[in-house]
Amino acid sequence: MYRTRRNRAVPEISTASLPDIIFMLLFFFMVTSTIRKTTPKVAVQLPNAQTIEKLPPNATNLVVYVGQPAGSTTMQVQADNALINLPALNTFITNYRAKLPKYKQDEFSVTLKIHKNATMGLVKDVKDQLKKVGGLQIDYSANKN
Amino acid sequence: MFRRRRDISSPVNAGSMADIAFLLLIFFLLTSSMDRNYAYTRQAPPADEKNDTPPPNPRNVLTFSINSIGDLTADGKPLNFSKVEQEVKDFMTQPARAEKQIQDINNYGKYPVSMGVIVIKTDDKTRYETYIRLNDLINKAFAALRNQTAQQIYNTNYANLSPAKQVVINQCIPQNISE
Numbered sequence: 001m002y003r004t005r006r007n008r009a010v011p012e013i014s015t016a017s018l019p020d021i022i023f024m025l026l027f028f029f030m031v032t033s034t035i036r037k038t039t040p041k042v043a044v045q046l047p048n049a050q051t052i053e054k055l056p057p058n059a060t061n062l063v064v065y066v067g068q069p070a071g072s073t074t075m076q077v078q079a080d081n082a083l084i085n086l087p088a089l090n091t092f093i094t095n096y097r098a099k100l101p102k103y104k105q106d107e108f109s110v111t112l113k114i115h116k117n118a119t120m121g122l123v124k125d126v127k128d129q130l131k132k133v134g135g136l137q138i139d140y141s142a143n144k145n
Numbered sequence: 146m147f148r149r150r151r152d153i154s155s156p157v158n159a160g161s162m163a164d165i166a167f168l169l170l171i172f173f174l175l176t177s178s179m180d181r182n183y184a185y186t187r188q189a190p191p192a193d194e195k196n197d198t199p200p201p202n203p204r205n206v207l208t209f210s211i212n213s214i215g216d217l218t219a220d221g222k223p224l225n226f227s228k229v230e231q232e233v234k235d236f237m238t239q240p241a242r243a244e245k246q247i248q249d250i251n252n253y254g255k256y257p258v259s260m261g262v263i264v265i266k267t268d269d270k271t272r273y274e275t276y277i278r279l280n281d282l283i284n285k286a287f288a289a290l291r292n293q294t295a296q297q298i299y300n301t302n303y304a305n306l307s308p309a310k311q312v313v314i315n316q317c318i319p320q321n322i323s324e
Contacts, residue, residue, distance in 0.1 A: 015163065018163040019162035019163045019165075019166050022163055022166035022167055022170060023166050025170055026166055026169050026170045026173065029170065029173045029174060029177065030173055033173065033177030047273060047274040047277040047278070048277075049183075049185070049277055049278070049280070049281040050281055050285065051185075051281050051284035051285050051288060052183040052184055052185055052281075053183065053184070053185075053186070054182065054183050055182045055183070055184050055186075109186075111182070111184060114273050115273070116272065116273055116274035116277070117272055117273070117274065118272070118273040119269060119270050119271065119272065119273070120211075120267040120268065120269060120270070120271040120272070120273060120276055121269030121270065123273050123276070124267075124269070127189075127324075130189055131189055133189075134189065135189065136188075136189045137186060137187075137188055137189070138186070138187050138188075138189055139182075139184035139185065139186050139187075140184055140185040140186075140187070140277065140280075141182065141183065141184045142183060142184065142185070142277055142281075143183065144183045
């Protein structure tokens, strides 16, 4: 008689495993995502390519964007978080590099995120600026297809 | 005595743990970007490097140029983008094309290394997309050549090799691209 009475009562749903599920989601996102360091001020549509390789998550030290600012079709250059004049790019990179700790200066790399409709004239100007800095690792970003 | 037993087995209230985890989860969702960063990697030369090396034999140079409207030529002759891969492979491997020099490769031995250099020329008005497409096709050709060499030397695909053996293959098939 005692047993049947206990079975009829509606048991409470245990929420003890809920934190476990949420933690699993949390760890998934922590592992798969990278923290956004810069806010793009220009719209960049990357070109497509097949033979590109995935960069290690923290390999990039500086991202240089070439793209169109909102409401404009002329290409602009953005380094780190601000739009920049092209002739000032090499001093900007040199200063940026000098502020980093020594071990990061040695393996300094620049990622170029360039709009697919940009002209090679502009790309060459950006490259000339990078050449003035010298000894850089340059990553040309593209979408994998 | 009955009370003591109940104290020991009373469950910890875990309800607020879920809230804390949710907060962390939302924080990571907002601050992170899921975009994968895929890229070509190239090493820029040092700023003070003097170009003392003599110009290579014209026979060892394959010049790709893209004009302002995106048409491709290889050594002055018009070429379709679909034939770039084969052209690069032929240039690097055929005896009549780029010269080969026997070189001593660390951890391997002597290997006839192709002296071929690929030059990419573009017009100021060429679109960046076209340039990346050409680079992609050249990379594809080199990846195929390296894979082939890996098969010959180690009987396995390039991707399955250890980093040290990949360096050996990279020295056997150097990817010299000049712009």
